[in-house]
Each structure stands twice: as structure tokens, then as C-alpha cells.
Amino acid sequence: MEEDPILATLKILIIGESGAGKSSLLLRFVDNTFDPDQSATIGVDFKVKTMNVDGNKVKLAIWDTAGQERFRTLTPSYYRGAQGVILVYDVCSRASFTKLDMWLNELQTYANRTNIVKMLVGNKIDMVGDAAILENRAVSRQEGLAFARRHQMLHIESSAKTKEGVQLAFEELVQKIIQTPGLWESDEARRDGQLRVGDGADAHQGACGGYCALT
Numbered sequence: 001m002e003e004d005p006i007l008a009t010l011k012i013l014i015i016g017e018s019g020a021g022k023s024s025l026l027l028r029f030v031d032n033t034f035d036p037d038q039s040a041t042i043g044v045d046f047k048v049k050t051m052n053v054d055g056n057k058v059k060l061a062i063w064d065t066a067g068q069e070r071f072r073t074l075t076p077s078y079y080r081g082a083q084g085v086i087l088v089y090d091v092c093s094r095a096s097f098t099k100l101d102m103w104l105n106e107l108q109t110y111a112n113r114t115n116i117v118k119m120l121v122g123n124k125i126d127m128v129g130d131a132a133i134l135e136n137r138a139v140s141r142q143e144g145l146a147f148a149r150r151h152q153m154l155h156i157e158s159s160a161k162t163k164e165g166v167q168l169a170f171e172e173l174v175q176k177i178i179q180t181p182g183l184w185e186s187d188e189a190r191r192d193g194q195l196r197v198g199d200g201a202d203a204h205q206g207a208c209g210g211y212c213a214l215t
């Protein structure tokens with residue numbers, strides 16, 4: 001049987017504070033594993049995954065960068081050509097949320113596409129799910145959502161540990177990229193009618209109206 005052609009190859013970045021769970025989200029998404037002793041990223045890591053969104057086969061090149069300043073090198077080339085970015089904070093760390101402005105500034109400085117699609121991910125919700133440990137939460141879901149709206153980002157809360165929200169974060173991001181005209185290269189695919197968009201009038205907004213907040 002003939003395989004579906006790849007509609008596009010997309011460059012996705014993961015940025016955010018050290019320890020927020022960037023590498024863990026990548027590992028969960030690509031290899032479906034979790035390491036409680038995940039070590040800090042030095043420089044840049046890179047993984048490839050093919051996924052299917054709305055019937056479109058898309059190849060993702062996902063770049064995971066070090067959150068720690070001393071391990072950060074080659075910043076401009078890291079950002080160049082990216083169509084999507086996942087901005088990660090830890091729902092138990094106020095500092096990781098406060099630092100989001102800095103990451104957005106860096107993104108604005110180095111990314112060469114103005115219409116890059118952004119997904120804000122509040123990670124480690126497994127740490128706050130139980131009433132007994134509710135006091136761990138440092139950033140409310142509403143606050144995360146409000147920040148995302150202010151900066152035209154999608155928003156999801158996730159756990160790389162339990163898998164919650166991880167697949168959806170990548171899917172929603174890719175769906176929005178594909179639906180953004182001029183953002184990805186293969187315009188021939190649109191003309192040739194290869195591109196399939198989800199059924200229904202709200203296809204442009206994804207499964208959760210453009211701003212995902214898992215309950």
C-alpha cells in the first residue's frame with residue numbers, strides 16, 4: 001500500500017525556565033517515557049517525529065534547548081526558521097512563570113517569522129491534582145490562560161509524568177501552524193489540494209476554541 005506523502009516538515013522549539021520540564025515533555029511526546037531523574041540539557045537536543053493531524057502527515061523536527069543560561073549557546077540559529085514554539089512553565093514555580101516575559105523577548109528578538117504559532121504549557125499538574133497537595137500550585141490555571149490570551153498564545157496544562165495534555169499540546173500547535181497561510185513552505189500542497197482541514201466551522205480553532213485549558 002502506498003504511504004501518505006508528508007505534507008510539511010515543521011521546526012518546533014521548546015523554551016522556558018530550567019527545570020520546567022522541557023526535555024521531559026519532548027521525551028514523553030516522542031518516546032512515551034518519563035525519567036524522574038532527567039538531567040539538565042546542555043546546549044541543544046533534537047528529535048524527529050511524524051504525526052497525523054486532520055488527515056495530514058506532518059514531520060516535526062523538535063528542538064529542546066537548555067534553560068540554564070550557562071548552557072545556552074547558538075541562540076540565534078536555534079530560533080531561525082521555526083514555525084512553532086512551546087513555551088513551558090512549571091505550575092508549582094512562580095519564578096518559571098515570571099520568566100516567561102524574558103523568553104518571549106528572546107523569541108521576538110531571534111525568530112525570523114512574525115506569525116510563529118505559540119503554545120503556552122503549564123507543566124507538572126500531577127503535583128497539584130490532589131486536594132492534599134493543592135498548596136503546591138504557584139500559578140492558577142486562570143492566570144496561565146490570561147497570560148496566553150494577552151500574548152496570542154494557545155494554552156494547556158500538562159504533566160510529562162502522567163502524559164496528561166502532552167499529545168494535545170503538540171497536536172493543537174501543529175494544527176494551528178498548518179492552518180496559518182504562508183507559515184510553512186509547501187504552498188504547492190495547498191494548491192494541489194493535498195491539505196485537509198478538520199471538519200466543521202470551528203476547524204481553525206482546534207478542539208478547545210483556540211485557548212486550551214484542560215479541566
Ligand SMILES: Nc1nc2c(ncn2[C@@H]2O[C@H](COP(=O)(O)OP(=O)(O)OP(=O)(O)O)[C@@H](O)[C@H]2O)c(=O)[nH]1
Pocket residue numbers: 016017018019020021022023024025035036037038039040041042065066067068123124125126127158159160161162
Ligand atoms: N512530577 C513531575 N516532574 C516532572 C514533570 N516534568 C518534568 N519533571 C521533572 O522535573 C525535573 C526537570 O525536568 P527537565 O525535563 O529536565 O526540565 P528542563 O526544562 O528540560 O530543564 P533544563 O534542561 O535545565 O532546561 C526532572 O527531575 C523531571 O523528572 C512533570 O510533569 N511532573
